[in-house]
Amino acid sequence: MREVSISQLWNRAWDLFKVNWLLFVGLYILLVIVTFISLTALGAASVFLISPFFVIGLTGFLIFLIGFLIVPLILTPAFVRAGYLVSRQGQPSFEEVFRDLSSLLKIFVYELTLLLILWILLRIAPPGWDGLDILVVTGLIILFLSFFGWAAPYYVLSERAGIFSAIGQSFSLTWWNFSKVFVALLSVIGLLLLGLLLLGLGLLGDVPILILGGVLLCELWLLVVLPIGSIFLPLLYFALTDEEGAPHA
DSSP, X not given: OOOOOHHHHHHHHHHHHHHHHHHHHHHHHHHHHHHHHHHHHHHHHHHXXXXXXXXXXXXXXXXXXXXXXXXXXXXXXXXXXXXXXHHHHXXXXXXXXXXXXXXXXXXXXXXXXXXXXXXXXXXXXXXXXXXXXXXXHHHHHHHHHHHHTTTHHHHHHTTSSOHHHHHHHHHHHHHHTHHHHHHHHHHHHHHHHHHHHHHHHHHHTOSHHHXXXXXXXXXXXXXXXXXXXXXXXXXXXXXXXXXXXXXXX
């Protein structure tokens, strides 16, 4: 393990983001476009499926279904892969992020595996739980799995482990570096919550212009923090595993 501070990792992530900001903006715009088309198609389907224009409604539903699959199968994993490639190579191309579709599929399977583990754990929950109990337990399980499984996608992308063994190695890596990982992930959560705070301040104003300003500030904040976070996490992984990352400027 290389001795590196959390602040050094954030500074390095910021430097890499400044070089690759166009890549992440492009991914974000692509995600927004696909989501918008999917929701619009769903709205059209809900109107025309029960009308004489059934074919239009069915087409809209199929477009929604395709978009609904593209987001978790390709676009969300693409953000993870983009952050990993930036951290490892320095400045990958937009095409390179999507070049290895098998890697994107593996990240999707990893995320699906965590959801499956969550579902199994909830299925064995004691009878008599109310909605609040299930909500609290679900949140704690998601937090636990996300905390200990954060490095699994990078083990997969590094081809050091398969999907299931990567989860185990991520748990082991986190356990042996608990304090550093805890502080690192806490800093990520803190930055994300700051964006939600900007949104909350706008909503407290109860004035349309302030609400719109809060929404825009939150969007802009997340547009910067999410990419930097996607670079920060693989940098942390490289530091803890002594894998080779992008050379420093």
